[in-house]
Amino acid sequence: MEPVFADFSTTPARLSNAVVGYHRCGVAPSHLALGSDGYIKLDFTTDGQEEAAGAVLTVTTLGASVPMDVVLNGKAVAEGLTFPEAGGHDVPQDRVLSLPGELLTPGDNLLEIRSPAGEQGLLRLAAVTLDPAQDSGRARRAMAARASTRSVFAFDTEQRPVGSAGWQPAARLLFHIDRGDRAVPAQLSWRGTDGAETAIAFRADMSGFHGHHRAADGALGEFRGTLTDRWAYPDGTTGVPLHRFSTEEGRDGDWRPSGELRILLDDGRATSVERVSWSDRRGNAASVTLTSAVATPDADAAPGELRDITDTVVGVEASDEFEAGGEGARNLLSKARSKWLVFDDTAELDFTLERPAAVASYRLTSANDAQDRDPQDWRFQGSHDGSTWTTLDTRSGERFTRRFETRDFAFANTASYRRYRLLITANDGADEIQLSRVQFLAGAGRAPAAAASDFIGYYGPAGEAPTGYRGTTVPGPESDATGEGASGEGKEGPREKLLAGDLTDTAQDLESAARLLGKLAGYLRTP
Missing domain, CATH: 2.60.120.260 (Galactose-binding domain-like)
Known part of the structure; x- marks a missing residue:
C-alpha cells in the first residue's frame, strides 16, 4: 500500500x-x-x-x-x-x-x-x-x-507592546535555514546589527509562531505570526540577501567538513542579522555569529561624498512593461542604451537592494524617442518591508531637454531602506511612459561594501555533546550541496x-x- x-x-x-x-x-x-x-x-x-x-x-x-x-x-x-x-x-x-x-x-x-x-x-x-x-x-x-522540502517560510506578523491590550501589524517575516538535513525548525532567535533581538517558537504544524521582541531602543513586546506561504528553495527568495557557507565541525581536535549552511532571515527591518540561533524537531540545536555582519564605511569615499550603489540592486518590478518588445524593467539597470516602456500614463517601479542603504540622490535617464513619454511628476519612496512606504522626494513639472539625458535628483535622507519606489503620476502628454536608466547614490559609510560574512558558533546534535561550528562564505544564491466554500x-x-x-x-x-x-x-x- x-x-x-x-x-x-x-x-x-x-x-x-x-x-x-x-x-x-x-x-x-x-x-x-x-x-x-x-x-x-x-x-x-x-x-x-x-x-x-x-x-x-x-x-x-x-x-x-x-x-x-x-x-x-x-x-x-x-x-x-x-x-x-x-x-x-x-x-x-x-x-x-x-x-x-x-x-x-x-x-x-x-x-x-x-x-x-x-x-x-x-x-x-x-x-x-x-x-x-x-x-x-x-x-x-x-x-x-x-x-x-518546503523550507522557505513567510509569515504575516503582529506585535503587542508591554502594557498594551491590542496587537499591531508588523513587517512580514521571511526565513530559510538549511544545513542539508531538511529538518523542520522548532525555535528560532536572532539579533540585528542595531541590537534588536527576537525569539520565537513554532506550532507543530508550522502554521504560526509566538515569541517576544526587544527593539533597538529597548522597547519590549510580544510577537506572533501566521503562515502565509511556504516554498521549496530557492522559490520565494528573490531579492532577499542570502548567506551561504561551507561549514566545518570541530571534533577530536580537528575541523571536519560538514556540508553547506544557508541562512536567509528578513524581518523587514533596515539592519543586517549578526547572530542566529535555532533548534529543530529532531532535537538538534545551533547558534552562529556572522563575523563581518556589521556595516563598515567605504574607506575610499570622502566624508559627505555620494557613491553609485546601483550594482547592489537585486530586484526590479514594474507595474507593467513591454516585454514582447524587449523593453522590460531590467533594462533600467543596464548601461546600454536600452529602455523600459509601459503603455500607460502612470506607472510604478520597485527596486530591492542587496542590503539597506541611505539613498540621498537618484538619476533618471530619458529614453530614445518621443519626449512626451518622459516622466514629469513623481514621488520617490523608501520602505523597510515593501508594505509601508515613506515619501522621500516629490517632483512636479520636470522636463528632459534631449534624448538619453541623465538628470540628478538629490534630497536629504539619512535613513537606510532596502526597497525604493519610483511612483510616476504623470508624463509629458503621451499614453506611454519610458525611461532608459535609473541609478541610486548613497552616502559614504551608509551602505557597506559587499564583504564576505564568515561565521563562528556551535552545533549540538540531538543527544550528543555540542561541537565547534564555523563557516566560510560561498558566493552565489544557488546550492551545490548533494474562507467558506459552500x-x-x-x-x-x-x-x-x-x-x-x-x-x-x-x-x-x-x-x-x-x-x-x-x-x-x-x-x-x-x-
Whole structure:
C-alpha cells in the first residue's frame, strides 16, 4: 500500500495517493474547516494486501473537539466521534482509528470524514493519513519528508507592546535555514546589527509562531505570526540577501567538513542579522555569529561624498512593461542604451537592494524617442518591508531637454531602506511612459561594501555533546550541496469541489499516475 496522506496545513494541500473532494468546507491557510453537514472525501487506491491486517487512520484536528463521522466505502466506521479538549485553539490533536481489512477493497476506495448535520462548531482538519496496520507511521513519515522540502517560510506578523491590550501589524517575516538535513525548525532567535533581538517558537504544524521582541531602543513586546506561504528553495527568495557557507565541525581536535549552511532571515527591518540561533524537531540545536555582519564605511569615499550603489540592486518590478518588445524593467539597470516602456500614463517601479542603504540622490535617464513619454511628476519612496512606504522626494513639472539625458535628483535622507519606489503620476502628454536608466547614490559609510560574512558558533546534535561550528562564505544564491466554500445542491445531491493540491509526489509510478489522472478527469467531468 502506497502512503496515503492529505496535509491541509499548507496551501495548496500536499496529497499522496489520493484525490480529495469537499462540500461545505472552508479552505484556510493551515486547515480545512467543515461546517454542519460538511465533508471531505479521499479517493485512494490499495493493492489488496490490506484485507488481512487492516489499516490505521489518523485524523489530525485543531482546537476544540467537534464530533465527526467516518465512513469507508459506504459503511460507517465511527459516528459522533469526539476526543477530550486539546487545551488550545490551535493545538493539534490526533484521532486514531483501526479500519477493518474487510472494508478495504483492492483498487479504488473512498473514505469520508463528515461533520454531523446540526453541529454548531467547525471541524478543523489539519491532516489525514492512512497506513497499513503493520507500518502505522509510514504515511506520517512520508508527509514529513515532503514538508521538509518546503523550507522557505513567510509569515504575516503582529506585535503587542508591554502594557498594551491590542496587537499591531508588523513587517512580514521571511526565513530559510538549511544545513542539508531538511529538518523542520522548532525555535528560532536572532539579533540585528542595531541590537534588536527576537525569539520565537513554532506550532507543530508550522502554521504560526509566538515569541517576544526587544527593539533597538529597548522597547519590549510580544510577537506572533501566521503562515502565509511556504516554498521549496530557492522559490520565494528573490531579492532577499542570502548567506551561504561551507561549514566545518570541530571534533577530536580537528575541523571536519560538514556540508553547506544557508541562512536567509528578513524581518523587514533596515539592519543586517549578526547572530542566529535555532533548534529543530529532531532535537538538534545551533547558534552562529556572522563575523563581518556589521556595516563598515567605504574607506575610499570622502566624508559627505555620494557613491553609485546601483550594482547592489537585486530586484526590479514594474507595474507593467513591454516585454514582447524587449523593453522590460531590467533594462533600467543596464548601461546600454536600452529602455523600459509601459503603455500607460502612470506607472510604478520597485527596486530591492542587496542590503539597506541611505539613498540621498537618484538619476533618471530619458529614453530614445518621443519626449512626451518622459516622466514629469513623481514621488520617490523608501520602505523597510515593501508594505509601508515613506515619501522621500516629490517632483512636479520636470522636463528632459534631449534624448538619453541623465538628470540628478538629490534630497536629504539619512535613513537606510532596502526597497525604493519610483511612483510616476504623470508624463509629458503621451499614453506611454519610458525611461532608459535609473541609478541610486548613497552616502559614504551608509551602505557597506559587499564583504564576505564568515561565521563562528556551535552545533549540538540531538543527544550528543555540542561541537565547534564555523563557516566560510560561498558566493552565489544557488546550492551545490548533494474562507467558506459552500457549494449549491441540486437534484443529484451536493455539488463537491475538488481540492487544489500539490501533486508533485502523489503518484509513485506510471500506473498509479494514470490511475490518478483518470480519477481527476472523472471529477472534472461531473456536472
